[in-house]
Amino acid sequence: MCTRVTQIMTRLTVAIGLLCVGGALVLPGVLERRDRALRVAIPRLLPTPSNRIQREGYVKVVHSEATLARVSDVRGPVPADPVQLYYATTYDQASCPSHVLLLHGTGDNANSWFETSATNPSLRQSRGFDGVSIVDRFHEAGHCVTVIEHRGHGRSDVPPGPYTVPLFAADAHAVMATLFGAAHRYHVVGHSVGFGAALSLGLNYGENVITVAGSGFLSDRTNADFAAWLFSREPVIKAMGMWLLGKAGRLAIQCNPASRMDWTVARVDIDGFARTSASWLHYNEQARIHEMKPPTLYLFPALDSLAGYSVDMFEKDVKLIPKAKLVQFTEPSDEAPTYDHCMPFYRPETYFSPVFQWMAAHADAPSQ
Secondary structure (H helix, E strand, O other): OHHHHHHHHHHHHHHHHHHHHHHHOOHHHHHHHHHHHHHHHHHHHOOOOOOOOOEEEEEEEOOOHHHHHHHOEOOEOOOOOOEEEEEEEOOOOOOOOOEEEEEOOOOOOHHHHOOOOOOOHHHHHOOOOOOOOHHHHHHHOOOEEEEEOOOOOOOOOOOOOOOOHHHHHHHHHHHHHHHHOOOOOEEEEEEOHHHHHHHHHHHHOOOOEEEEEEEOOOOEOOOOOHHHHHOOOHHHHHHHHHHHHHHHHHHHOOOOOOOHHHHHHOOOOHHHHHHHHHHHOOOEOHHHHHHOOOOEEEEEEHHHHHHOOOHHHHHHHHHHOOOEEEEEEOOOOOOOOOOOOOHHHOOHHHHHHHHHHHHHHOOOOOOO
């Protein structure tokens, strides 16, 4: 315990030091101009690298007043403006026995699920991305996939905030219903805030969700650690800029491969990132989590403790859900620590093995 606390404090100290140095060197204005200039180039930087895609494009999402009221939090109402959300799908009803929705984390984009070491140089440090993507692994396990880019990310619109985790879930539900019909059923796998959205999807749209799986988030994030609080502050984000934030974030929470966070945050809109980060600490559906109908799998890489999580936190959620399981990834004694917050992009075979087993065991889970 003491060692973990020391690691967290050391990483935070370095991260805060970078912030101070950046301010002293008047980096904020320079970096924000760089980030805003990059916004124009984001679509060009994100060609989806896969020949498996059946179709891709945009879905216009307009939520009802009732939905907007439900997904709002203490910061006030969510704007009702329509939003265009990017999607890509490999799903073909004639040839796909199973369908999985993949939801990315804060600052990420849909490409992460399709990339190999050839299309993303940072993955060359990972194990198992030599010509094989995460989407390829899902296909090998018998699942077609659909990916969505959250509002504020990638090719999707960057509307005004506030953003909330239940809003991301409502967005995803609207896209899936538009593409595949209101009665379509699918598995959901999420990473980081994408797992928060997956939990909210399962809880609020359980008639469509077969199973839920993922890591890096909880049904209650209101009691977050200092690192989550610090890096969800808009003034901090705007002061550091995305480039420096990627460097500091990599030190605050271990995220292998080491260069992946830099690669990723260079491709996110700074306003979208700030509005998404602000959603973390306001998410709390734990009082209703016992209503979760889809079987739910929580994954806990050992070094997610550096992101402020503990096994006890996950066990609390699991105990409240009628059908749920916690899988802990502990480090092999003969290897350097690698099971961290970004484990799906560093050790995918180990990470997704229990996910595939979970979906296979609950392939016919009944709807509500």
